[in-house]
Amino acid sequence: MKRLITLALTLATTSAIATEQEQATFQPQDVFQLEYASSPTIHPKGDYTVFVRNYMDIMTDRKYGTLWRVDNKGEVRPLIGGDANDHSQTWSPDGSKLAFVSNRSGSNQIHMYWTDTRDHAPVTRLTGSPSNLSWSPDGKWLAFTMFTPAPEKAPVSLPKAPKGATWAEAPKYIDKDNYRYDGGGYAKDGYSQIYVMPASGGTPRQLTSEEYNHGGQLAWTHDNQSIIFSANLREDAFDQPANSELYSVSVADGEVAQLTDRFGPDGSPSVSPDGKKLAWLGYDDEMMSHQLTQLYVMDLGGDEPQLLTSDLDYSVSDVKWSADSRGVYFSYDRHGQGTIVYQNLNGKRNQLTDEMGGLSYGRPYSGGAFDVHGAGQLVYTLADAQRPADLVLKDGKTRRQLTQLNEDLFAHKELGRVEEIWYDSKHGDYKIQGWIVYPPNFDPDEKYPLILEIHGGPHTAYAESFSAEVQLMAAAGNVVLYTNPRGSTSYGEEFAQEIHHNYPSQDYDDLMDGVDAVIDKGFIDEDKLYVTGGSGGGVLTAWIVGHTDRFAAAVVAKPVINWYSFVLTADMYNYFTKYWFPGLPWENLDHYMKYSPISYVGNVTTPTMLLTGEADYRTPISESEQYYQALKLAGVETAMVRVPDAPHGIYSRPSNLIGKVAYILHWFETH
Known part of the structure; x- marks a missing residue:
């Protein structure tokens, strides 16, 4: 009997030690406790940042993200609250409103947040999911892209099943070039088109209608009259999958004009604050499996493009203009480190940080996000081997970590x-x-x-x-x-x-x-x-x-x-x-x-x-x-x-x- 009691006590002690050891290290169930910050978006006044706080919901087995705000001293609080998927947030030019996409109303719609009253509400009743929100410079209009169905009739006509009969699902006829996409399933009939709508809400108006996809980042011209976008509008787009160009579409009548013309991708357009120049990303396609993405700038009046990164042996991403239109901020990865730099249009380049990253919490991939305000105030996601992405504020020589989203999980592990x-x-x-x-x-x-x-x-x-x-x-x-x-x-x-x-x-x-x-x-x-x-x-x-x-x-x-x-x-x-x-x-x-x-x-x-x-x-x-x-x-x-x-x-x-x-x-x- 004593031997049985001793054995039971030994097993209980061993189990307790194992439990303590498990509690002290990262365990599989802890995945549901992970959080990380993404999409920092600094308010136009520069005193706080809105970001997406991503988290895992153990009951639905899904990742969600809601809008939160953090001021420059590190005070974190919900912008709106609740459970939802919020994303694509963008400030109006005067900072009085924040447009974002959310499923808070049951489906993905454009929502608006008003800073004076802190109210928020959906301002659309769309049948699809909007993306790439962009404010007009005067703050009166919002542009966005959305998949627009264009159903095609089946090439054959089949008899209908008699009333009460149960027939098999009808055959599906596919003749698309790219007919299915990872994560998206089988492609539906239709294309991504560009829309505009009053910022106060109302019925969106479709600007583009050609049977091609018009997607990616949108950039308004300074006069509020046109929107610049990237697309592959070639008849042989299937045979030239990487050969896109920049175009502008007139807000008044939908007329499309081509801005670039070369063999290779052109995308991510951004107009300077003074409205005179256009920056974008691309490269001359040499049909290699990997090619460096370069940064270009040209006068919207039509001068020859200027290549700003010919001396840089790394691919550029996430270009943002300086407030005075004299230079650009952009990022690139070097030796796995996310680097943010400022570069004058005359070519002088200044590294601001090399610690951006942290957005891939599953495996340790590079890649991060940042925003910039004024004369170089940065907020970016932090790459840290011990924590998923937090936010850091860097302004000159001042550096402050704004969030610590996982201390509740990891401080004791x-x-x-x-x-x-x-x-x-x-x-x-x-x-x-x-x-x-x-x-x-x-x-x-x-x-x-x-x-x-x-x-x-x-x-x-x-x-x-x-x-x-x-x-x-x-x-x-x-x-x-x-x-x-x-x-x-x-x-x-x-x-x-x-x-x-x-x-x-x-x-x-x-x-x-x-x-x-x-x-x-x-x-x-x-x-x-x-x-x-x-x-x-x-x-x-x-x-x-x-x-x-x-x-x-x-x-x-x-x-x-x-x-x-x-x-x-x-x-x-x-x-x-x-x-x-x-x-x-x-x-x-x-x-x-x-x-x-x-x-x-x-x-x-x-x-x-x-x-x-x-x-x-x-x-x-x-x-x-x-x-x-x-x-x-x-x-x-x-x-x-x-x-x-x-x-x-x-x-x-x-x-x-x-x-x-x-x-x-x-x-x-x-x-």
């Missing part, structure tokens, strides 16, 4: 420490950047399993940003390595183009060199090496197990396995065949198969699991099914995890993020 590393590539004169994430309570005298986690894209970059997936892996007792091998962005155009028509290739070697660099530190159990990655990272994971048996297990997430079948089933197939490959698959069979992981499945001995969303149209689940069945035929231990209704972005549902990591850890712990 130990997260995995993140350490930056650089190591030599054995193939080419490159230094490769990576990050090691240590498990909580790390002891350098012990031996730990190592998980290599590989980013997608492939032309993207990881950063020293918070990652729920990586932190959960570390909390389970693993050392995690993530790196930016060749092909990654933010290291210059040459580095990114190393994998043009050559992917996967020496990026595999860069990853193996990173694993060796961590092993050399002396705390890795070489019998417990694991590898995983999603999308492009899934491609590389499948490539790795076809070229080495050094890993004990692998999880291939949402991969491409066969480039031939991929380009014939993916949503952006007209782009992939032109920019990722030297030609059509049936004309270049050897090239497609040389770089397809399926070609090396006969070499695989590593236990390999597949994990993909069933609604993924970017890397369709048929790719995973091919590899699963091939591994079965080859006698390799395998399993397949199918995530119901999930698109390529699996983590859009918080529970799917949890499930993804849980299955990855299960597979690794089993092996």
Whole structure:
């Protein structure tokens, strides 16, 4: 009896210790407690910022975001309150009103917030979802884009079912060039069009009507008479998927005039405050898989465009004019760090910060958002390996963190420490950047399993940003390595183009060199090496197990396995065949198969699991099914995890993020 009591007490004590340890580290259920700031929008007076406070709802398993405000001293409070999805907020020129899109009234409508009374209300009754809100300079009008249905009749006429009969759903006839989109499903008949409406509310008026998509950022001319937009209005737009131009449309009569004309994309137009100049982003298309996005400025009177970033070896984004129209603010990623600069039109450039980022809370991708007021007052999202995005105010030499949205969750927890590393590539004169994430309570005298986690894209970059997936892996007792091998962005155009028509290739070697660099530190159990990655990272994971048996297990997430079948089933197939490959698959069979992981499945001995969303149209689940069945035929231990209704972005549902990591850890712990 005493032995049973002692055993019970021991088990209870052990359970209590385990519970305490779990409470002290990041656990799967904590994903629902995460919050992050996005879309900072400074009030025209500069004394406070409105932002979207994003959060996870455990009851609906959805991510929501509502408008909050924070003043320059860091006082945070709701702008409106309630539960909703608010976004696309934009201030009227005088700051008296804030227009935004919200589903507060049941469907996505344009809402208005009045600063004097703090009232808010929907001002539209639209049948679609508006986006790209833009105020006219006089504050009297709002422009926006919205998908506008244009139903087409079926080419055949079918008899109707008799009254009371139950027939099958009628066949669906598809003849669109791009007929389905990841995250959007099968395309409906219609196009994105531009609308204007009185800022006081009323019936929107459709300005454009051509059977092309008119989307993206909208910019009013200074006289309130025209709106500048980007579109691909060519008859052969399907064959030139990246060749857009800038146009203006007259508010009075809808007449469209072309502003740019070159081979390559032109977009993100922005008119200077004095109304004299136009800035935009684009590049001369050389048909490469990665090309640097450049910044251009021209007089609206029609002078030749001026290229402002010819000396910059990084892609530009998020351009904003200075208040005096003498320069522009913009951002770019360098070595995974979000950098904000100010540049005079005469070319002088001044770096303001390099710590912007933090918007991707699932995996540690780069990318952030900022706004600017007056003579350089910045508010931006902060990249922090220990926290999702918060807001920072920077004004000259003054820097103040405005929000701490996750202290209630993390103040009493130990997260995995993140350490930056650089190591030599054995193939080419490159230094490769990576990050090691240590498990909580790390002891350098012990031996730990190592998980290599590989980013997608492939032309993207990881950063020293918070990652729920990586932190959960570390909390389970693993050392995690993530790196930016060749092909990654933010290291210059040459580095990114190393994998043009050559992917996967020496990026595999860069990853193996990173694993060796961590092993050399002396705390890795070489019998417990694991590898995983999603999308492009899934491609590389499948490539790795076809070229080495050094890993004990692998999880291939949402991969491409066969480039031939991929380009014939993916949503952006007209782009992939032109920019990722030297030609059509049936004309270049050897090239497609040389770089397809399926070609090396006969070499695989590593236990390999597949994990993909069933609604993924970017890397369709048929790719995973091919590899699963091939591994079965080859006698390799395998399993397949199918995530119901999930698109390529699996983590859009918080529970799917949890499930993804849980299955990855299960597979690794089993092996």
